[in-house]
Amino acid sequence: MTVRSREPRGHWVLLLLGAFALAVLFLLDGFARGAVGEAPHREPVRPAPAPPEVTGGGPVVTLADGTPRGLRMPPRTIALTFDDGPDPEWTPRLLDVLRRRDAHATFFAIGAHIAQHPALTRRVLREGHDIGSHTYTHVDMAAAPAWRDRLELDLTQRALAGAAGVHTRLMRMPYSSRPDGLTEAEWRAAERAGEDGYVIVLADRDTEDWARPGTAEIVRSALAAGRRGEGAVVMLHDSGGDRTQTVAAVEQIIDRLRPMGYRFTTLTQALGLPPAQVAVPVHERAAGWALVTAQRAAATLTGTLGALFALAGILCTARLVMLLIFAHVHMRRARGHPGRVRGHPRRARGAPVLPGVPGYDGLPPDPFPPVSVIVPAYNEEAGIAATVRSLAATDYPGTVEVIVVDDGSTDRTAAIVEALRLPGVRLIRKPNGGKPSALNAGAAAARAEILVLVDGDTVFRHDTIRHLVAPMSDPRVGAVSGNAKVANRGGLLGRWQHIEYVIGFNLDRRMFDVLRCMPTVPGAVGAFRRAALARVGGVPEETLAEDTDLTMAICRTGLRVVYEEKALAWTEAPSSLRQLWRQRYRWCYGTMQAMWKHRRAVVERGGSGRLGRRGLVYLTVFHVLTPLLAPAIDLFALYGLVFLDPAGPLLMWAAFTAAQTAAGAYALWLDGEPIRPLWALPFQQIVYRQLLYLVVVQSVVTAVLGVGLRWQTIRRTGTFGDVPDVPAAR
Template sequence: MPKQIFVFHDKHKRRFARITTKLSIVICLINILGLFLLFCLYKAVQFDSPDQLNTKVEIEKAINKISTNNKDIIEVGGEGILVGINIDSDYYEIERFASLNNKEIILTFDDGPQPVYTEKILDILKKENVKAIFFVVGENVLKYPDIVRRIIKEGHQIGVHTFTHTKEDEGLNQNKLQTMLEIDAAQKIIEAETGYKTRLFRIPYWGVENTISLNSLILSVNALSRGYTIVSSTIDSNDWRYSDPDLVIKSAFNPLEGQVILMHDGGGDRTSTIKALPYIISLYKDNFYNFRLIDGELAGNLQELLKPISLKEKIISKAAKVSLLIFAYINKFLRIFFIFGIGIFAVNGVIYLSLILSKTFKRNKLSKLKPFVSVIIPAYNEEYSIAKTVNSVINSKYPRFEAIVIDNNSKDATGRIILNMRRRLKIKNLRLFKEKIQGKYAALNKGIKVAKGRIVLIIDADTQVLPNTIQKMVAAFSDKKIGAVGGNIKVGNIKNLISAFQAIEYIVGLNLDRRAYSNLGAIPVVPGALGAWRKTAATKAGGFLNDTLTEDAEMTVRIQKLGYKTVFAPDAVAYTEAPDNIRNFVRQRFRWTFGTLQVLYKHRESYFKKDKGMLFLLILPFLIFLQLPFMLLAPFVDIIAIATLFINYKLVVTFFLYFLAIHMLFNIIAFILAKEKRIWLLLIIPLSRFYYQPVWYFILYKSIVAILKGEIYPWNKLNHVGSVIVESNN
């Protein structure tokens, strides 16, 4: 047989250097861009601020002095249409001030822009030749920038109404970063979309009341410290409450001295506002009121309240917009990914169950033949487990078999133990051979070569079979087209969380995925721990190769190219020794993962080819083009989800609970199908998402890095201690 080239081997070690250099440049540029975008997003927008509120300490002091023990009842003093802070020595008070002249009125609209209502309000104002102030929400400006530009173009004023219309129970005292974003992000979006900056500001949920909440106080003090002019209202139209336009008109018309009317162009159904507005304007005009805007003189500030931005401000605001769009798209992507992921997971599970149930409850036609079976046990330094493994085979109820131990240059007493067992117990059907070529693939090929049986059953030296295992494996060869059969492997050494999680993984993976693939005649792996092969098929395929770390998976794929089917025998049970610590688990699963990627890459030319069978037409493409990308993206989604917890924890928790519920359902079904008695394992399944899954992420990316490095990796066999305990009554 010609020498095999190790898949992914990079003889000259150029691939890793080339990719890491490019990746380093990209990462460096992304970091620089990211830092710049974050700087622009979090840089405070600053006008002229009061001398008493120009430091963080003074801002905190003002909030603490004004706030009360009851955070929802903070009294506001004074009268007027604007809001400020009166500081006299150590006395602080938030108060209203500034009044309009008699027969002056200001129309204000909050919570927009909104495509339907804002546009209609602008049409009415244009027709009536009336100007108004629109206090816009940053998120809505980001969605409907054209409407904001129209507002300014037609001579109206705009003001900041926070970025998200922050809720009353947001807890801004605990989240200073959110406070900054609510004020500054909204301003920067206005600047980016319109080219103008505004000094006008209005607090959400503060109408005409003389008391405010702690959140309103925090926003007020922080806005004033930046030099904003906070506009209050003196008349509430109650258009947020009434759907009857007559009631809105009644609430909005109050012919006293100068007034500021609170109305809304967003945040809900504003049909009543649209219907009432022409009548409100007409009533005030009929009573000789003049509609006006706020100017610098009224605000006590000679600077323009709405003015064009500088080039520097334009760059910063555009960069801030990009940052916000990235966050928005990440949030949207996260939502879509969660929904799509849960959907794929659920559909995938339903498809698996459909395939499983289509044959599970049908009586399989068992083979009546009892062909001679050769049980091959490759062994390297297995003195602690080999005797138990051989004893489990020798105690089989199957009538015609031999046990072949292939000693692959063991340095311990493995070979002597087998010879002693054969001599002491007089086991005639136990044979021992030595293979000088190092490697499991060579030991397996030696076993196949010397085997007398038509069926070769391969088990690992730490695997213990049950008395009926061989019989169940042979019975699965009911069709001449079946070239190999995979057995049902269980973890026999559950002693801690890592081994318990592996036990769950075996139960679910074998009794859902493997059963489903089996009904298509195309399981992707006939495992080395318990797998049976037609000797003719194994020989025709050329035996096991050493060009991947998973010789069993590679052989499974190769014989299916020859037209053979591979199936799963769920009743053929064996127990194996799983790694019982993280270090050994990572070593084993790295070999499995890296080897699987090698197999997927090696046979890529056969994908989607119908003549190669269902494995290549459907199963391997599904694994490589759908499952693998999801696995690669999963760690980043987890990181984003953790970050999103601080912004929208309900979204993350909701999707996690949905996923967990579906995951638990399929796990329970797998346990039922497996007739698993260790049902207590179901209790720890939620923990796997936080403990077991991150380890898998590390292993996957360790494998990707290994591919890039292009080195030749050893098989890296684990040391077994013979800790397997076989369940009774199987």
């Protein structure tokens, strides 16, 4: 496969288009969620009534010639009308009742419900019933502006065209009832619709079944008549809540009136009006199909993301609890075994045999074995002096040599190291070949069996080497991870990274240590056995996260990789969002490379299996999949704030932030750090977290496209200062 070195760019356009599409779908679903059925609305105070010719006329109003004309049902003719559907539960049950009794009705459907249930809409028409418009979202047409009323009616027509290939001539306004209760504002809205060709339908008898007054009361309201034998338009509902009473009432209404000579038919048939449904041309069907498809996709999307939102909350909470439990266990074990591991444990059955490793060859372990510290350096003039001085100032009782490998630097890195003239410090120059090649060159030149690998921007405490080497007294330990801390933690970005290092990285490492599946010894501070390094072929050069790749390889040999929180090192973190992006892009991409390289560990046994089934699964879920879904989940949270009850998302966010703050305080306490920086944690959730999620998205796209990512160098600012005045490199 040909590997390209250029990073992908066009996918950001696709990502933005995807985000825009998600936003549009959210807006569409949020708009449609106004379809709440028969719900309370604000009644106007002392409203002016509609004109007398309307309030005193029949329940069906036409404006065919520009003059309102009220039509009444013929004698012994009942038009059963159902509002707010179609509903997947109640509309089919009502249709079954009507079919068994050979009765027909008129359904005033909400456009959003039509779009969501197109098959049910087609069934209503197929069984001989009429469909009318009840607006798209059950809007109060008297209170809404004229443009909104027209939009609602137009969208409903489009939904009907997409679902069934028809438009309708009938319309009933939400919150309307009988003609004598029509207000002037309602009439103005109805008049505008009538001028557009709609037949306005009100009711003779409003059963108010939406309030569930009881089946007997619904039947009584429907049967009430001014005089015996008159016809009526009866208002009922097939959606908006439990309609058990309505279904039972319809059966009784038909069974009681039919023996008296009543017929049950549609409005248009009863009044001799043109058919309610009008076939539409192909282009109207296509536009309607697009609306129906988008509406259904939006509903599916919000439902899925709602479930993912809940799942993500459960997973993140479980992870937080799990990290705290394992951190407590790790702390108890550390207190039970202060300093280094004591004794001379026997080799466990099946453990690897490493020639030359004390404890495996019958020789007693040296409490302070010689140590070689390897510092790969490429253009590290800003901090290399502080790094080397801190290493030379160690209080480690054994022999320590420091090897600085200048990897073809073009600045003063090598000259600065030479100018220091510190005892025990050697400088090796080599052409630029990358950090892994520099580490391997240093390891080849090292004299000791214990190798400490240090980045060129990192400063050790005087006792760091001693704490790093102490766990090596256990011959089953092949590598030790130190505790890397952010040195330049001033400013908001520095505090965010400091919090991430302590709460994220170090809590993770405590858990990995307890579970014996450590995936990464950080390049800033770590110790390795030379024999373990040789067993895996040295520092690997195939991935951009050589520290993770190397650690995983050592885990798969069966050797343990442990975490020593007392081995402190301070490293310079990126000082700008651009620099942070470059660093995390390399980390994330390289980690995924290492995970793919060592994927066989998932099905292997022993230490390799622990790494695979514990470490790799954890990284996949919480460092790849969850960040990939996070942008969509964040959009859903915004959707919930705008269109749903905002109390839920706000409460969940506040609770999770509070839990993170409490966990952060515990993590800082474990590390001996003050808790003052935690004030920046809530703000971290707004900017910093999203940036890291986008890093994962970029990394996944890069990996899927098969693009070879180049090493991302970070500009050093000289956090530790103290740079000797030496000539620049030539």
